[in-house]
Structure formats: structure tokens, C-alpha cells
Amino acid sequence: xxxxxxxxxxxxPNGLRRDLTPPARAWLDQALAExxxxxxxxxxxxxxxxxxxxxxxxxxxxxxLILQAAHPxxxxxxxxxxxxxxxxxxxxLHSLPHLVAGPEALPLVEDALRTNDTRLLTxxxxxxxxxxxxxxxxxxxxxxxLFTGVPVTGVAQLAARAHGDAELARMLAxxxxxxxxxxxxxxxxxxxxxxxxxxxxxxPLPAPDGGGPHGKES
Amino acid sequence: MRLFDPHIHMTSRTTDDYEAMRAAGVRAVVExxxxxGQPRTSTASFLDYFDSxxxxxxxxxxxxxxxxxxxxxxxxxxxxxxxxxxxxxxLPRYLVKDRVVAVGEIGYDSMTPAEDTAxxxxxxxxxxxxxxxxxxxxxxxxxxxxxxxxxxVRESALTPERVLLDHLNETxxxxxxxxxxxxxxxxxxxxxMDEERMVAVLRAYGPEQALVNSxxxxxxxxxxxxxxxxxxxxAEGFTEDxxxxxxxxxxxxxxxxxxxxxxxxxxxxxxxxxxxxxxxAPKGTAPAGxx
Numbered sequence: 375x376x377x378x379x380x381x382x383x384x385x386x387p388n389g390l391r392r393d394l395t396p397p398a399r400a401w402l403d404q405a406l407a408e409x410x411x412x413x414x415x416x417x418x419x420x421x422x423x424x425x426x427x428x429x430x431x432x433x434x435x436x437x438x439l440i441l442q443a444a445h446p447x448x449x450x451x452x453x454x455x456x457x458x459x460x461x462x463x464x465x466x467l468h469s470l471p472h473l474v475a476g477p478e479a480l481p482l483v484e485d486a487l488r489t490n491d492t493r494l495l496t497x498x499x500x501x502x503x504x505x506x507x508x509x510x511x512x513x514x515x516x517x518x519x520l521f522t523g524v525p526v527t528g529v530a531q532l533a534a535r536a537h538g539d540a541e542l543a544r545m546l547a548x549x550x551x552x553x554x555x556x557x558x559x560x561x562x563x564x565x566x567x568x569x570x571x572x573x574x575x576x577x578p579l580p581a582p583d584g585g586g587p588h589g590k591e592s
Numbered sequence: 593m594r595l596f597d598p599h600i601h602m603t604s605r606t607t608d609d610y611e612a613m614r615a616a617g618v619r620a621v622v623e624x625x626x627x628x629g630q631p632r633t634s635t636a637s638f639l640d641y642f643d644s645x646x647x648x649x650x651x652x653x654x655x656x657x658x659x660x661x662x663x664x665x666x667x668x669x670x671x672x673x674x675x676x677x678x679x680x681x682x683l684p685r686y687l688v689k690d691r692v693v694a695v696g697e698i699g700y701d702s703m704t705p706a707e708d709t710a711x712x713x714x715x716x717x718x719x720x721x722x723x724x725x726x727x728x729x730x731x732x733x734x735x736x737x738x739x740x741x742x743x744x745v746r747e748s749a750l751t752p753e754r755v756l757l758d759h760l761n762e763t764x765x766x767x768x769x770x771x772x773x774x775x776x777x778x779x780x781x782x783x784x785m786d787e788e789r790m791v792a793v794l795r796a797y798g799p800e801q802a803l804v805n806s807x808x809x810x811x812x813x814x815x816x817x818x819x820x821x822x823x824x825x826x827a828e829g830f831t832e833d834x835x836x837x838x839x840x841x842x843x844x845x846x847x848x849x850x851x852x853x854x855x856x857x858x859x860x861x862x863x864x865x866x867x868x869x870x871x872x873a874p875k876g877t878a879p880a881g882x883x
Contacts, residue, residue, distance in 0.1 A: 433690075
């Protein structure tokens with residue numbers, strides 16, 4: 375564990391409190407109160423059923439709040455991920471920067487990056503990957519975004535990690551040449567990332583990588 | 593025309609099929625867990641399959657604007673294999689998932705004691721999890737199999753309106769209808785039912801409890817059979833409302849008993865080229881899921 379256990383249940387963000395139906399709100403309040411007791415089989419059931427209790431538009435946020443309230447260990451997160459649906463896996467990935475300080479959960483990020491599910495790829499490339507993913511796997515993840523159409527604007531710390539990365543620049547140039555040789559278009563995002571690799575460009579300001587419950591800041 | 597295929601094994605089908613199904617009007621499918629055409633040898637093989645039914649396959653379906661749900665179970669055939677039966681202990685963790693809308697396919701294959709045990713245990717799991725049950729009726733010795741199936745259902749905690757009896761035909765439909773269960777018919781190129789026989793059964797027994805599926809899988813089968821039955825129903829004098837009842841509202845009513853049916857296809861941001869399922873899409877073509 376890399377954190378202290380909470381003493382009270384997590385309050386709902388005001389926007390979510392307003393948008394949920396009364397039964398959904400009651401369910402989520404109950405789920406957060408249970409989660410404040412720590413990770414239990416009940417917590418894992420709440421994570422599984424979030425969409426049918428809260429409505430799919432709110433399920434991601436509900437799952438992330440429950441995970442944060444439960445303060446799971448990396449081993450708990452690994453279990454929830456591997457036993458979870460794609461939606462549960464996405465919630466785990468979004469929660470990593472808030473729940474795991476060290477690189478222990480990297481195998482989950484690497485698992486998600488091996489899939490071809492763009493929802494998982496997107497969730498894997500948040501602040502936790504920015505902080506811990508090796509340069510080699512991070513470069514391949516960027517190329518995979520270009521292949522699969524995942525917008526690179528969602529990649530956390532893109533400018534900071536790409537700045538001055540000559541190897542990434544080479545890989546991007548080779549990919550562009552391969553596309554051009556085939557008479558196929560070069561994705562716009564490729565040029566955007568290539569520009570960021572320029573060591574002569576002004577280096578980006580370091581961005582904070584903590585933040586809100588979605589873990590989507592980038 | 594909106595179509596719901598309540599029994600199709602999309603894991604075995606191609607993206608061409610998804611594209612053709614969408615064009616034919618299919619907007620929702622349920623994929624029951626079944627066997628793979630060859631034996632599994634461990635519980636882990638089931639778990640990978642269940643993960644696929646809950647992750648990758650809904651993602652593929654969404655690319656084509658089709659809502660995908662699944663049913664989870666140990667199938668009747670592999671209920672006889674001691675290498676597979678331990679998966680029964682793993683089912684509860686899957687039966688709580690959001691897109692699981694029934695326990696199934698369960699039922700009889702060879703009508704063995706091991707199948708009796710697995711069927712009773714899984715009917716109880718359905719009751720415990722607030723789920724209906726999709727019950728496969730055997731292909732061999734079908735009439736006797738139906739009677740043994742109905743006995744198991746009557747002895748279970750499930751009421752008949754929470755049970756869908758599948759793969760029915762002319763010899764089993766009357767007794768199945770009298771039981772009060774939902775009636776499932778699998779329409780195949782050669783076996784099970786065909787479109788003409790299906791329409792005749794609907795005329796004789798009415799559309800009220802009937803669901804029609806393609807049961808398309810890795811064998812010779814046709815994922816557009818739902819549309820072909822709908823077209824023949826109209827040609828033979830059924831109304832559009834009858835078609836909508838059999839091929840949309842009845843499956844929605846049955847699987848809706850789970851409280852987990854979610855028919856809005858999530859907009860996915862995937863516009864893949866290269867190493868993904870939409871590789872080679874014609875230039876400028878948006879995936880069906882983005883319409």
C-alpha cells in the first residue's frame with residue numbers, strides 16, 4: 375500500500391450528483407460507503423454492476439470513484455483488471471495514477487497496449503504510462519495510436535516525452551515513408567508528434583500529472 | 593426493419609458478416625457461450641473465451657453499429673468432460689457482469705447424469721443472479737430431450753417465463769409452448785428449421801412467444817437468416833408489427849428480464865487502419881459504428 379486508508383466515504387462530485395437518478399445516487403452512495411471499508415468481494419460486485427445501476431454514461435466515473443474510495447493495492451487492481459470486462463479494465467487504467475506510486479502496475483498498462491481495443495489503448499496512455507512506461511514501449515504505443523486512429527491529443531505528457539526523442543522521430547519518418555510508398559495518406563497526428571520531437575523547439579513546460587477522478591488530464 | 597438475432601456465435605464470424613448484418617437491419621445480437629467446435633482442455637480456455645465475449649466481441653460489433661450482449665455457461669457437451677466442469681465454480685464472477693443477459697447455453701446434449709448435474713446447478717445460478725436461462729434442446733432424440741428438459745425446468749427455481757427453449761421444431765413446439773416458456777427457433781441452411789417451415793410454425797402457433805435466430809457459428813450457417821425469415825413472413829401475409837414482435841420485441845422482452853439490456857451502441861472512436869479490425873477499409877469510408 376502506498377497511501378493511507380480514508381476515514382470517510384468519498385463525496386460525489388456535484389455534477390454527478392445532479393445527473394444521477396435518485397436510485398442510482400442511492401446505489402452509488404452505498405457503494406462508496408462500502409468501498410471506504412476497503413476492497414472486499416462486495417466492492418468487486420459494485421464495480422461489475424456499475425453500468426446497470428448508474429447508466430452507462432456514468433459508469434466510468436462511478437467505477438473510478440469506487441476504486442479510489444477502496445484504496446486497492448496493486449495486487450487488488452491486478453485482480454480486478456484480469457477478472458474485469460473491458461469497461462472495468464478501463465476504470466483500473468484510469469485509476470492507476472491516483473492509486474499506485476511506483477511501477478508495480480505497469481504489466482496492466484502493457485497488457486492493454488497489446489490489445490487492439492482502442493478504448494483500452496486510450497485509457498492505458500494516461501499519466502501513469504507517461505511516468506513509468508519504458509521509452510521503447512512508449513514509442514511503440516505512439517505508433518500504435520497512429521495505426522489505430524487513437525488521437526494523440528489524449529496521450530498524457532506527449533510533448534514532454536516526445537521532446538528531443540530522435541529515435542521516435544526516426545520511427546515516425548519511416549512510417550510516413552512506408553505510407554507514402556503505398557500511396558496511402560499519412561495520419562495528421564504523425565506530423566503533430568514529429569514536430570514535438572524537434573530538439574530545437576522550445577521544450578514544453580512540465581505539466582502536473584495528478585488531478586481529477588478521471589485520470590484523463592494530459 | 594430492426595432485427596435482433598438472439599442467438600449467434602459472432603466469435604466465429606468475420607467483419608464481412610457484421611457489415612452484411614448491419615445492412616440487413618440487425619441492430620442487436622446475443623452471443624451464447626458454447627463449445628468451440630473442438631474440445632477445450634482446461635478452465636483457463638473458458639475464461640479467455642468469456643473475456644472475449646465481454647470485451648473484444650462487443651467492441652467489434654460496435655464498429656458496425658450492432659449492440660452485443662452475451663450469455664455465460666458451461667455448455668452441455670463439455671459438461672461431460674472432467675477437464676471442463678471446474679469452470680462451474682468460476683461462473684459466479686462472470687454472471688454479475690453488466691452485459692451478461694442470461695445463463696446459457698445450458699441443457700442436454702447426450703442426456704447423461706453429468707449433464708443433469710450441470711443443468712440443475714446452472715438453473716440455480718440463474719435464479720441466484722436474477723438472470724433468465726437460455727436452454728438448448730438436444731439435436732439427437734429431441735422429443736425425449738425436450739421432456740427431460742422441461743422436467744429439469746419444473747424442478748428449478750425459475751418460472752417458465754424466465755426460460756427460453758431453443759432449437760425447437762415441428763415435433764417439439766407444441767409441448768414447449770404449453771410449458772409457458774419462450775420458444776426459440778434456429779434457422780439453418782439445411783438442418784434445424786428453414787424459412788418456409790419457420791413461417792408455417794409461426795402461423796400454426798402464433799408469434800406471441802416466438803424468437804427466431806440464425807445460431808450462426810463455425811459450421812455451415814447464415815447470419816442473415818433473421819432477415820430472410822422476416823422477408824418471408826411479410827410475403828406470406830404477416831404484418832410488420834408481427835415481424836417486429838418476433839424479431840425485435842420478443843428478444844428484448846426475454847433478455848430484458850435480466851435488467852441489463854443496453855441497446856444503445858456506444859460510439860467508438862476507432863477509425864482503424866493497419867493492425868486492427870478495420871484494416872484495409874476503403875479510403876474515406878467511416879466505420880458503420882460511426883454513422
